Amino acid sequence: MKEPKEEDFQDRDKKSSILLERLQERNLGWRLLIGFVSVILLSIFLHFREARIEILELNTTASRFIVSQVDFEFPDEEATVILKQDALHEIGEIYKIDEASIREARFEFENFLIQNREWKAEMPSSTFEELYKTADSFEDILIQSRFTDAKTLEKIRDQDLPGSYYQIYLPATIDEPILLPNQVWNALTTLAMRNNHFQSSNLDYVVSFFKKRRWVIQEDFTAKSQLRQLIEQEVPEKFTRVKAGSRIIDQGEKVSGRHLAMLQAMKKELNYSRKLWEPLPIVSSLLFSLVFVILSALYFRMNQPDVFYSLRKLSLLVCIIFLTLILAKSAEYLLLHNTTHLMDSLRYPLIIPFATVLICILLNGRIALYASTFLAIILSVTLAVDHSRFLIINIVSSLIIIICTRSLYKRKEVFLVLGKAYLSVIPVLFAFHFAANTIWSLSLADDILSSFIFMVVSAILVASLLPLLESLFQVMTEMTLMEFMDPNNELLRRMTVEIPGTYQHCLVLGNLAELMALSIGADGLFCRVSTLYHDIGKLNNPHFFTENQQGGVNIHQLLTPFESAQVIINHVKDGEVLARKYHLPQTFIDIIREHHGTTLVYYFFCKEVELMGGNVQEVDESKFRYPGPKPHSKESAIIMIADTVEAASRSLENVTEASLNELVLRMVKNRADDGQFDECCLTFEELGILKKTLVKTLLLTHHVRVKYPTK
Numbered sequence: 001m002k003e004p005k006e007e008d009f010q011d012r013d014k015k016s017s018i019l020l021e022r023l024q025e026r027n028l029g030w031r032l033l034i035g036f037v038s039v040i041l042l043s044i045f046l047h048f049r050e051a052r053i054e055i056l057e058l059n060t061t062a063s064r065f066i067v068s069q070v071d072f073e074f075p076d077e078e079a080t081v082i083l084k085q086d087a088l089h090e091i092g093e094i095y096k097i098d099e100a101s102i103r104e105a106r107f108e109f110e111n112f113l114i115q116n117r118e119w120k121a122e123m124p125s126s127t128f129e130e131l132y133k134t135a136d137s138f139e140d141i142l143i144q145s146r147f148t149d150a151k152t153l154e155k156i157r158d159q160d161l162p163g164s165y166y167q168i169y170l171p172a173t174i175d176e177p178i179l180l181p182n183q184v185w186n187a188l189t190t191l192a193m194r195n196n197h198f199q200s201s202n203l204d205y206v207v208s209f210f211k212k213r214r215w216v217i218q219e220d221f222t223a224k225s226q227l228r229q230l231i232e233q234e235v236p237e238k239f240t241r242v243k244a245g246s247r248i249i250d251q252g253e254k255v256s257g258r259h260l261a262m263l264q265a266m267k268k269e270l271n272y273s274r275k276l277w278e279p280l281p282i283v284s285s286l287l288f289s290l291v292f293v294i295l296s297a298l299y300f301r302m303n304q305p306d307v308f309y310s311l312r313k314l315s316l317l318v319c320i321i322f323l324t325l326i327l328a329k330s331a332e333y334l335l336l337h338n339t340t341h342l343m344d345s346l347r348y349p350l351i352i353p354f355a356t357v358l359i360c361i362l363l364n365g366r367i368a369l370y371a372s373t374f375l376a377i378i379l380s381v382t383l384a385v386d387h388s389r390f391l392i393i394n395i396v397s398s399l400i401i402i403i404c405t406r407s408l409y410k411r412k413e414v415f416l417v418l419g420k421a422y423l424s425v426i427p428v429l430f431a432f433h434f435a436a437n438t439i440w441s442l443s444l445a446d447d448i449l450s451s452f453i454f455m456v457v458s459a460i461l462v463a464s465l466l467p468l469l470e471s472l473f474q475v476m477t478e479m480t481l482m483e484f485m486d487p488n489n490e491l492l493r494r495m496t497v498e499i500p501g502t503y504q505h506c507l508v509l510g511n512l513a514e515l516m517a518l519s520i521g522a523d524g525l526f527c528r529v530s531t532l533y534h535d536i537g538k539l540n541n542p543h544f545f546t547e548n549q550q551g552g553v554n555i556h557q558l559l560t561p562f563e564s565a566q567v568i569i570n571h572v573k574d575g576e577v578l579a580r581k582y583h584l585p586q587t588f589i590d591i592i593r594e595h596h597g598t599t600l601v602y603y604f605f606c607k608e609v610e611l612m613g614g615n616v617q618e619v620d621e622s623k624f625r626y627p628g629p630k631p632h633s634k635e636s637a638i639i640m641i642a643d644t645v646e647a648a649s650r651s652l653e654n655v656t657e658a659s660l661n662e663l664v665l666r667m668v669k670n671r672a673d674d675g676q677f678d679e680c681c682l683t684f685e686e687l688g689i690l691k692k693t694l695v696k697t698l699l700l701t702h703h704v705r706v707k708y709p710t711k
Contacts, residue, residue, distance in 0.1 A: 030311050035297060038318055039289045042378075045325050047285035049382035060255050060443075066248045066263070071241070074265030078258055079238035087235050092149040094224045095171060097142055098216035105213050106139045109206070119205070126202050134202045138210070141192050146220060147171065147184075152227075159230045164191065177214035185211050242266075267384075296374065304367060316362060316473040317371065324355040324375055327461075332383050347386065348429075348447060350454035352376055352394040353401055353421055357414060357462050360405040362475045368405075372398035393428050393451075397421040409482040411466065415459045422455040476587050481529040484588075491536055491582055499538050501547030505646075506532045512697055513635075513642045519693040520686045522634045530591040531639055533584060537575025537592070541567055561607035565624045568601050572626055594636040595643055597676040598628035630679050637680040641668060641690060649698055660695045 113119060113128055123131070147169040148156075156163045167187050171178055189207050193200065242248070242262060249259045300308040307313045328351040335349070352375050359368040372395065380391045400421045408414065429447045433439070470480055487493070495503040514528035542548045543555055544567045556564045575592040605624040612618040631637040644667050652659055668691060671677065677687075 027309065027311055031308075031314065034311070034314055034318055035293055038293050038322075039286065041322055041325075042289035042292060043282075043285040045329065045378070046288050046382055047282065049384075062249045062251055062253050062255055062259075065251045068242050068244050068246045068248055068262075068266055070266065070269050071244050072266050072269035073239040073241045074262045076238045076240035076258070077261060079240060080235065083238055084232045084235045087231050088228055090151045091155060091224070091227060091231065092152040093170070094152065094220045094227070095147040095174065095217050096220040096223075097145065098218050099143055101177070101213075101216040102139060102142045105210055105215075106135060109135050109209050112209070123201065123205055126199070126205070130199070130202050131206065134196075134206050137196045138188075138192055138203070138206050141165070141188055141195070142210070145188060145191075146223060147217075155231060156227060159227065159234070161227065161230070171217045174217045174219070177216050179214055180211075292374070292378070296370075299370060307363065307367060312473050312475075313363060316469065316475065317359065317367065319469070319473075320355050320358050320362070321371060321375065323465075324351060325378070327351060327354060328379050328383060332385075347443075348390050348393050348451070349383070349385065350394060350397060350425070350451055350458065351379060353397045353418060353455065354458040354461060356398040356401045357405065357417065357458070358465065358469070360402055361408060361414075361462075361466065361477050361479070362469060362473075365402045365406065368398070368402050372402075389432055393425055396428055397425050400424040407478060409478055411463060411479050413479075414462050414466075418455045418459045418462075422452060425451050425455075474586050476526060476585055478525055480585075481525050484529050484584075485532070491533065491578070491584075494539060495536065499535075499542040499545070499548050501549075502535050502538050502542070502545060505547050506535060508701070509534075509639070509642055509646055512646055512694070512701075513639050515697050516638050516642060516690050516693050517635060519689050520634070522638060526587070527635050527638055530588050530635070531642075533575075533579065533588050534591050534595045534639060534643070535571065535575065536578050537571035537573065539578065540574045541571070544568065545571075561604040561611065562623065565601040565604040565608075568604070569624075569626055572596060590632065591636055591639060593627075594629055594631045594633075595639045596626040596628075597630040597640060597671075597674075598625050599640075599671065599674060599676060600625050630676050632679050634680055634682055634686070637677055637682050638690065640671065640676065642694065644671065645694055645698070655699070657695065657699060660698050664691050664694050664698075 110132070113131060119126075119131070144165040146166045148166060149170055150168050153163060153166050153168055156166060167184060169181070169184055185207055189203060192203055242265075248262050248266070249255065253259075297308070300314075307317065328349065331349050331351065352372050355375055356368050356372045359371050376391050376394050376398075379394075380387045383390070398421075401417055404417045404420050408417070426448060429444060429451065432447075433441065433444045438444070466477070466479075469475065470477060487496075492503070495506070510528040510531040513531050514524040517527040518524040538545050538548070544564070549555075559567070572593060576589055579589045579592055600621065601624045605619065605621065608619050608624065609616055631640055645664055648663055648667060649655070649660065652663065668687065672687075682690075
């Protein structure tokens with residue numbers, strides 16, 4: 001047999017490189033579009049960032065002094081309180097007549113009218129009913145009347161309060177009933193005449209009766225409180241101006257609400273002074289984002305070319321990064337604009353672990369390491385948080401996640417990974433507080449609780465988004481692959497019952513393909529799982545395939561070689577139809593279509609040539625070839641090689657290392673000469689490793705057992 005030359009494989013590598021370059025050129029426009037969108041979105045995120053200021057906790061001691069960076073005005077609560085106190089200083093007491101004493105006097109007057117008939121002689125033109133109604137009206141006036149000083153009355157009128165029942169009068173004492181002076185009764189009489197239409201003689205008679213009584217006077221706290229509230233509301237908020245360079249708080253000074261108000265006002269002024277809608281700041285944000293995107297593109301082009309040249313993976317990565325940025329911005333907005341000052345408690349938001357977990361699962365750990373570092377820099381620059389501590393706590397948790405997500409086979413393990421990351425955060429939080437010379441404080445408890453909340457929210461979001469991202473970007477994660485290995489899957493159950501021979505072949509082939517893939521760094525688990533489904537097309541005609549024939553007549557003896565070849569070839573098309581019917585992933589469908597490539601059904605082709613008297617020219621070779629396409633991935637090529645060699649090895653009578661070497665070399669050479677590896681980017685070195693792994697594994701599979709003696 002002629003040995004394949006290294007030049008042959010190098011020629012195929014060149015062809016693969018040319019094909020890859022064409023694919024890269026074809027996707028260039030789309031990749032440029034993704035880059036342009038990334039620049040725009042990142043520049044928006046960088047441009048509209050919050051100004052960072054020192055974060056202080058109320059009632060703690062400032063570790064260092066803080067100086068104003070710009071001129072600003074802040075709402076001075078203490079000065080406003082002083083102004084309100086000055087405004088309230090001129091408000092005097094407000095008095096009223098005790099309502100019980102008024103009703104008692106009213107009852108006495110009514111009894112007087114009933115029991116004493118002398119009033120008829122004094123008031124011959126008046127009736128009982130007229131005097132009764134006059135007393136009722138005057139009773140209401142007495143109940144509503146109030147007494148205060150001139151300044152208080154002026155304040156009442158300034159506030160547009162009903163002041164018609166107020167009189168300027170301050171009683172000498174309120175400890176005992178007193179007689180009201182004539183000026184009070186005169187004012188009440190005038191008020192009664194203005195508000196009611198009755199005879200003056202009747203009113204004078206009623207007033208003269210009430211005038212003789214002593215009245216209980218008491219303070220009207222309700223009216224006074226209402227007046228104070230209205231005056232306080234009218235006092236404008238006092239704004240105090242602070243010049244740039246002025247010291248806001250000294251080292252060792254206790255942090256008060258006034259200090260926090262000054263810091264917030266300075267932050268607003270810093271945001272305003274940035275002039276976000278001016279041309280130069282906009283250009284600055286665009287330049288920064290352009291630098292970040294170009295550096296990232298260069299990194300992925302050099303170190304992760306499979307991501308750089310894959311629109312699907314590139315779009316997925318960009319989507320996760322900007323989802324994280326949106327999540328971070330939303331969290332910042334909720335914390336900063338919350339009236340309960342949550343930012344004081346949630347000081348170190350754990351945002352980056354969300355992206356790290358998703359990228360580790362959907363792409364790989366190296367990409368996750370770069371992305372977490374990239375996000376840590378971007379978020380620490382743009383978010384209004386402590387730069388160094390935010391960076392440390394997010395990087396530490398992300399590194400733990402990258403270490404722990406090497407192999408996740410169940411979705412619930414996401415919670416376990418994030419739980420480990422949370423545990424790694426706790427020592428870091430203690431380290432922060434030890435550095436501040438404190439062992440335990442309420443802020444440390446807040447940090448531990450807030451970190452837990454962020455981790456739980458991240459776990460819930462990851463578990464919710466994973467299926468959506470897998471479906472949208474057609475990504476096969478290890479968790480999804482493990483779900484397809486479930487023996488209860490309907491297709492696998494059908495295979496065990498209807499084509500048990502093929503199912504056993506798939507199991508053996510899956511283990512073989514997995515080991516081969518792992519030997520060159522390909523996706524071993526994908527090879528193992530997809531191989532289980534690569535021959536599902538045989539379900540339509542199980543007895544046309546040798547491994548499912550139970551002995552007896554070979555059905556192919558009843559068919560022509562062309563008919564037999566068509567039945568064999570059709571298992572690829574039938575498999576694709578079944579895969580789409582059972583909603584298998586597109587990557588599995590690609591394996592079904594590519595695992596035979598465009599190879600020749602050699603056995604029945606030779607049979608057809610024999611029927612034609614050995615004249616190859618009279619046989620249409622294309623009718624005996626699989627429809628393809630050829631393998632487009634390393635995993636497809638690995639499964640093709642393993643499938644071909646594993647089936648052929650069963651025909652060997654004497655399985656030795658030499659015979660397996662010869663078989664593997666011949667089968668691989670035949671496939672290579674047929675151009676089956678031209679589109680899968682397998683290198684000469686990788687083919688050599690695959691052949692060695694295949695021979696070693698087949699030797700172990702066909703090992704000889706010790707013969708036991710007969711009883």
